[in-house]
Amino acid sequence: MNSITPFPPIEFDHGDTSLRGLRVADSHDVDESPQQTAPFFGECRLQRLRRDDVFHGTLDCVPMGPVSFNRTRWGARVALQPVSEALQGYYLISLPTRGVAQVRQGDELHQLVAQSPGVFSPVRTFSMEVHEGYDQLLIRVDSSLIADAWQGLTGRPLIAPLIFETSLPARPQLSQAWRGIVALAGMASALPSAGKARQFAQASLADALASLLLTQHAHNQQSTLDAGASCMASSRIVRQAEEFMLRRLRAHVSVNDLCIECGVSRRTLFAAFQSCHGAGPMTWLRERRMEAVRGALQKPSRGGIRVADIALEYGFAHVGDFAGAYRRQFGEAPSQTLRRGRAYA
Known part of the structure; x- marks a missing residue:
């Protein structure tokens, strides 16, 4: 001007x-x-x-x-x-x-x-x-x-x-x-x-x-703006669901719980997670619980604690399946993580 x-x-x-x-x-x-x-x-x-x-x-x-x-x-x-x-x-x-x-x-x-x-x-x-x-x-x-x-x-x-x-x-x-x-x-x-x-x-x-x-x-350029708005909406849904799941790492969480919390359909919830993470919400929750278990194994706060005890705290009822998934995610057995944690305790 x-x-x-x-x-x-x-x-x-x-x-x-x-x-x-x-x-x-x-x-x-x-x-x-x-x-x-x-x-x-x-x-x-x-x-x-x-x-x-x-x-x-x-x-x-x-x-x-x-x-x-x-x-x-x-x-x-x-x-x-x-x-x-x-x-x-x-x-x-x-x-x-x-x-x-x-x-x-x-x-x-x-x-x-x-x-x-x-x-x-x-x-x-x-x-x-x-x-x-x-x-x-x-x-x-x-x-x-x-x-x-x-x-x-x-x-x-x-x-x-x-x-x-x-x-x-x-x-x-x-x-x-x-x-x-x-x-x-x-x-x-x-x-x-x-x-x-x-x-x-x-x-x-x-x-x-x-x-x-x-x-x-x-x-x-309306289509570009609409796509951006859709992405922002997906980010909001995912963030709200993640916060809900992180508060309940030791509690049962279902897909219905997430849909109610976020006020969206199952289809919208899964589409949002696929857009942001390339995986569904339950897969994301499982990975976060694995990380929480690893943190607990690295710093054991109770004498005589077992891998199975910590796994059960975070909802992993089948220890064998848990141990295999743990190895795939972190490259070692959970028992190895626990022994190393005790060595530094």
Whole structure:
């Protein structure tokens, strides 16, 4: 985002939220107006479509670090197209409040009206026709913020352009979430611009906005994100099951116990363990119990203790089977471990 030259402060409303910012563009000249907005959105071509319309282009801006909240109006019916034909280094979220605008991307035509917002992504070319009386809140989001948020969600860098579907889904909960984002911006805009409180609020707002976009709006890398979410869900299930089993190394634990503890089906439980460990939960538990037995044999705390006694404590009822499994896992017989432990006792 380019630095903003000081202008007189201005306050404008979006729904029930009041935002405090700066008027950075104000012109009745259709040729001058794009020059004023170019530092904020890049160069564009602007054409008045009806001669009798009274043109008045304004841009009010609330800068929030990697995000800015902007109110744009033209007053007349105009056609707009970026000179580069695509956005350069940023995304735009349009939240219309009044009037109608149409956006063309290739063969697709999208209509923007109140309660029907849209997202414009870098790389994709577009042109826009704005009807007279159109009023919108335009949220500018640096591409670097989306890339950082993506890496935070997936653990991997974003290596291909991320492109959102232009039309946002009309869901009440989603509309409420965007109103919440704007409300946060309104509260942050009332804080001193150079203060630490403003910086903290801006960072929190940016994180919330990027997360909302990536997780609630369809995009061309949705499958990768869904796979990452599935992996995180599996990790949570496995961690919860492991903690449960470790607390009960000496007690009976069944697969049903684990399913009840984790609130999942047997199929989901086994799939999670296979994904994380390449083995089922009972195999994992058996290995942990073997390790506990080995620790007890290495440091015998009771005189005259036998291998069978310790094996039984951890649920190994068949000593012969236990001894064979122990040798396969640790490369020696349990009796050898016990003798060495007694030697150092």
